[in-house]
Structure formats: structure tokens, C-alpha cells
Amino acid sequence: MAPPTSTASTAGPATRTVSKSSIKSTGNVKGALDYGYPHGHLGHLTPEEEATFAAFKTDLASAGLYKPGPPASHPDTVLLRFLRARRWVIADARAQFKDTEEWRQNIQLDVLYDSIDVEAYEQSRRLYPQWTGRRDKRGIPVYLFEIRHLDPKTVTAYEKAASSTFSRAVPNAKTGTKLVRLFALYENLTRFAQPLCTQLTDREHPSTPITLSTNIVDVSGVSLRGYWNLKNHMQAASELATAHYPETLDRIFIIGAPAFFTTVWGWIKRWFDPVTVSKIFVLSHAEVLPTLNSFIHIDDIPKQYGGKLDFNWCQMPNLDPKIRELATWENGYTEFPEGPVYWVPTDDGKRLECLARGSVNKVQRNDKVCSIPVAYPEGPLGHQEDDAAVTAPVLNGNTAAAAAAAAAADDEDEFQDAPEEPIASPPTDDAVAKAVEGLSLQDNKTTVTTAETAVNGNPVGA
Template sequence: MAGGGAAAAASEGEFKLEQSASSGGQDIGYPNGHLGHLNQEEEKSLRDFKAFLQEKGLYTPEAAEKKASHDDQTLLRFLRARRWVVANAYQQFKDTEEWRKSNQLEVLYDTIDVDAYEETRRLYPQWTGRRDRRGIPIYLFQIRHLDSKTVSDYEKKIEKINASKAKSDGSTPQRLLRLFALYENLTRFAQPLCTEMTDRDNAETPITLSTNIVDVSQVSLRMFWNLKSHMQAASSLATAHYPETLDRIFIIGAPYFFSTVWGWIKRWFDPITVSKIFILSASEVKTELEKFIEPRNIPKAYGGELEFEFFDRPNLDPRIVDAITWENGHKAFPPGPVLWRPIEGGTKMECVAVGYKDGKQREERVATIPVAFPKGKNATSDVGAGQEPTDKVAEAVEKLAISEKAAETPAGAGPAEKPAAVNA
């Protein structure tokens, strides 16, 4: 790990002061603001948000055998991102829905070439196959593998090829759309799988976050500079369209000049996200990681017991292996895009391998897992199908019926101009 001496120690002290100041003393820690842990005001915001989205044609509540168009945990991500201000959450949600539709994000994930997907996966955070003490999936990212030649060659190659059946809006580069296939894997595979694991506190609460170990050792200032625009573009779009999917971020191996780099990075995120970034000195790595992650789930390179190197396939938690039933000869999750979807009336989920392999569309069941909390057992209050909103909600909807121009801030604006967009 790169050392930094007194200069690094001073820089780390500055980072921690900024983190403390940015949190504002507000109790924003998990699981506050998540399903099963909403206060009365947050419950009301969720009801109002649903009613407003329904009025705008962006949300359909559950009815008979038809599930709601969006689950509560997804809607809550946008509310937390915009500090529970319904009008702001609506604007970000609307922008995201339009962006997803214009770039056919689900088609992208379902039809991407498996080899192309794996080529992209190796450049970005890797799921270790493990979870932190709260049951949230742990990702590892080693920046040193993103040297300028690797990134340049990758970007030149993929801009010439659409590796999926999806049509894009033309304004989002292919290199970033490929990246968002990995975000789809987080929200459609890793998080749903971790949600069904009940060996955690607050097991009734769906997992919608990730914990990230970011290793910046062996990275020069020139390399950081060369990656600046690439990482900024990716961060801005992720902040705008995948809010509240990041939680703890542990930066390890910060070199002596990292205070300069930190000056760029912190401007890409809102203050709440910055407050969840922990920059660890070499002496702090093991003790700080163990506060959030059991040693058996920390890679050996960072003082833990887990056999896991960057580029490895997930080293699955034995408890996950025990919970799932492999199908069709599978004994591990295959390379490429995979997703979970409900079966047997919602009492189980099946993992399906999708994407194109050798020119053929995959659609194969890989595994199944029982649903820990079947439909109705972790439901929150709702404005139900065919049910008129209460007078108070109707009044709120009336007040919120504003033009799009009147929304306080556009999604994706810089942190100085917008409320928190990620990671409460």
C-alpha cells in the first residue's frame, strides 16, 4: 500500500473534518429511511410521492394479480436522495425513467454480449460474493488497473460496436451504457440475492445499497488526471440515475498527493455521499474495515481472511450457497448478466442467465431461492388500486402539480446546486 508520511496523515485529518461537517449531525445511518424504518413524515412522503407519480402517469399501484409498476424500496431511493422533498424526487425519477426508456436499459442488460459484458466488468468494481455486517454486498475496486492505455483502447473499441440489441438516445456514450449494465447487475442480481438472506439484522428490510472498498495504491497523479473526465462522467450519470445505491466507501492506499485528487472527487458527489467516504491510513485499514465487515469477508490483501483478488469471480458466502438451489447443472453463477425474478406466486425467485453467448440469446435458469418475506409481509401503507387518495394527500398532490420548470433542481446537477442525490 502506498505510504504518505506526515503529509498523508495531515490530508487524512482534513478529509475526516470535512466528512463530519458534511453530515450535519443528522441521523441518516442505515436502516433509517428504509422499509420498516420510516418515521411518520417519511411514510407520508412515500404516500404523497406515489399519488403524485400516479397522477403524472409514472406509477401504477398494485391491483388484483398485477404488481405495482415500481416497488417501494426503489421509490424510497429517490426520496432519500432528495431529502424527502416530493417535487424534487419526482423530477429526478422522471428524468431517470425517460433516460432508461430512451436507452432501453433493460434490453441492454438482457441482450448484451456475454464477452462484452465481462470485458467491461473487469474495469470496474467487482462483487466479492460477500456482505458486510448489515448484509449489504461488498465490492472491491482497484484503480491501478485503469491505466490510460487500457481505458483508451477500451473506449475506442466499444464506441464502434453496439454489443446489445438496445437502441440508445445517441447522447450517452456506449462506454457509459456498458458501465450501467453493471449497475443493472447490482440492482437486479446482487441486491435481490442479499435481500433474501435473513442472517442479518433488519432482515425484513430490502437491501438497496452497496459497500465499496476502493484501492488507490500504486496510482500516480498523472494517472488520476488522465482518468478524471472518464470517472467524472460515470459518477455524474450514476448519481443522477442510480441514487442511493452506494453506502460506505473505504478509500485505501491514498498517496501523499491525494488531497489534490480529493479536491476533484468530492465535487462529483453531494455532501451526504462525501460524509460516507472514509479515507484510511495503512494503520487504520484492518481495524476500520472490521467495524463494518467480518474478517472472513475482508480480502486478505486488506487484513482479512477472504481469498479474493481483483478480477476474480465472486467467492460466494457459504451462507448464500446454502440458501440457494442450483439448477441445470450449475454450481456457480456464470459469467455475463444474470438476474432474479419471482416464480411460484412470489414464494420463490429464480436466477436466470441472460445476454448473448456465441450469437445466441441465453434464457437459462441457474438457481432458485425461497423468498424470505413473501408478498404482504413487509408492505407499507399505500394508496391502493381503485382507492381515492385521502383529502390530505389530494391536497398535497394539488400543491405539487407544478410545471417541470418549477422543480427546484434538475437531476444530475452539481452538489452545490442540488439536494443530496446519493447515499443517505
């Protein structure tokens, strides 16, 4: 079913509107314009895709994985992501959706996001892609990731800290806890940033919801040995994200690549499916600003990459002026706070309210931050617990919470007593030298195009 046409005003800054013809095709952008948003998204489905989507929902309902409602158990945007990722093959999409639902339940992801310690959440946010507070010209949120902050020493300390109890979610022995905090950040993308950007109508397709992200990945300052040391961590994170958050990525622009990055790229691209690889563009220094500006307005590109946006690593989002125009702040807030936040509809369905969740000093937050008018109503905005669960104080004597804490402590002891997995030896200095030998010293030779990324079979799309 196509989404309802927005009744909100679509007037806005002219610079926000972009069409294929208005994007300049540089060597790295050429070929990227015909793929992805809005094709295959709500409001832009072919008759065949509409029929397949309807059959997919019927199939999920028959399997007990989806309730059409009203209200539906899952929004159309979520279901459609899985179907697009599996190239519209219903059986494959159902299998991936089922695996994801079981994974979410096993790690109690909804409980984790609602009750995670705010400082624990911020420790994760400071190591992974961060929302700049801005959008690209299509209205998709722009994220920045500076890889050099994810050094091996920091990752080791982070993973050790992540093995301890930091929420009401009971750790799952099969999944472990090292990467669980990372997925609270993905929840923030799908339950906060994307729904917020969906309601901003100053874009070319205001009646089509935003379910993607545009990413600037700065790889400057990382040695070849550094990439090798991060290999296991980055591979595990990418595999889980691809499996359980399909079709949340629109583009990755890699900048600051040293000459040896062609060697690193040979490792990295094996961690991703071909569709994801086709969305990754490695830019030379001369290509950075022209390419970014093809997708992102100059005001929304960070200054360090030639734009005008004041945004540095670890800062909270520098909010889009349109957000400030629409938001009605409450309870003393004038910015979105640290920690997990998400949107819930008001009783009359005319506005969305932003709630600050998580815990501070083991006390659950439930602060109303602001509200915005609804331009695109689409039912549930994400996975949510029942009211009794989300309003329970964290570890405050509540019987269920105490039981969960005790189980978590037992699991933590088991984790700490478990033998460490063997770590692959880093390359020797001779191996590093050999890998670098013969590579071009010119950054503009490290361009990756989509020519080598032909899609075979039915890959899982990130």
C-alpha cells in the same frame, strides 16, 4: 407501507448481527453510524416519512410515472431511493425519477442488460467495482474496486470497443455508447446482488430490504498524472450514476492513498454531491483493518487488506456460505455464471429463480441457474421487458433485431466519423511537482472526515 415481517428463520451466525453499540468508533468511523441504513428505509420510516412516501406514490401515479397495480410498476424500494436522495422533497424526487425513466428508455437499458454480449459485459466488469460475493455486518453487499486497472490506455481501448454493437439495444445519439456498458453493472447490483442479499435473513434487520452497497476502493499504484488522465472518464461516470442510481451507496472506504491524494481529493469531491462525499472515508494504512472490521466480518475482508477472504481482482464472487446453504442449483450450475443475471419470482411466489441472460455468439441465453426461498416478497425486482422481447434470439434473422442492428451500425458509423472532443492537457512535470510539494509524506495525514461535508439544499444522494 412497512414491509411484511419475514416468516423465514432469522437464525444465523452470530457474527452477522451488528448493532451501533457493537461497532468500534475509530476516527474515520465516528459520525458514520448515525447516518443511513436502516433509517429512512422500509420498516424504519417515521410517521412523517410514511406520509410523504404515500403522497409521493400518489404524485407519481397522477403524473403517469407509476402504476400502483397490483402488481406495481416499480417496487417500493426503488421509489424510496429517489425520495431519500432528494431529502423527501416530492417535486424534486419526481423530477429525478422522471429523468431516470426517460434516460432508461432512451438507452434501452432493459434490452441492453438482457441481450448484452457476455464477453462485452465481462470486459466492463473487469474494469469497475466487483462484488466479492460477501456482505458487511448489516447484510449489505461488499464491492472491491482497484483503480490502477482503469489506466488511460485501457480506458481508451475499452471506450473504442464500447462504441460497437454489443446488444440489441439501439444506441441513442444523445447519450452515446461509451459508458452504456457500465450501467449494465449497476443493473447487476440492483437486480441481482441486492435482491439476493435481501433474502438472506442472518442480519440485524431481516425484514428490511437491502438497497445499498459497501465499497472498498484501492487507489494504490496510481500516479498523480494517472488520476488527471482519468478525470473526464471518472467524472462522467460518477455524474450519471449519481443521477440515475441514487441511494445505492452506503460507504466508500479508500485505501492505499499516497501523500498527494489530498490534491486528487480536491478534484474528486467536486464531482459528487455533499451527501455522497460524507460517505467517503480515506484510511491510512494503520486504519484499514480496524475500520473495515468495524463494518465487515474478518472472514469477509479480502486477505490483502488483513482479512481471511480469498478474493482477487477479476475473480468471480467467492460466495457467502449462507448463499450456498440456501441455493438449489440447476442445469449443472454450482456458481453464478459470467454475464448478466437477475431474479424472477416463481408462480407460487415462494422462491426466486436466477436467470442467466445476455448472448453468447449472438445466441440469447435463458438459463435457470438456481433458486432460493423468498424471505422478503416485494413484487417486481427490477425493470423487465415483455416476454416476447426478452426471448427473441439476438441477430438471428428476427426482423426487429435486424432493424435494430442496422440502426446500431448506422449510429456506429456516425460515432466513428464524429470529430473527437478536445482532451484537456495533462499537468506538466513542473505542475505535478508543485502540486506534490509541501504535502505530508505520511499516509496517515490523508484522512478525510465528514466535517467539511455539510449538506446544503437538496443534493442528489448516490
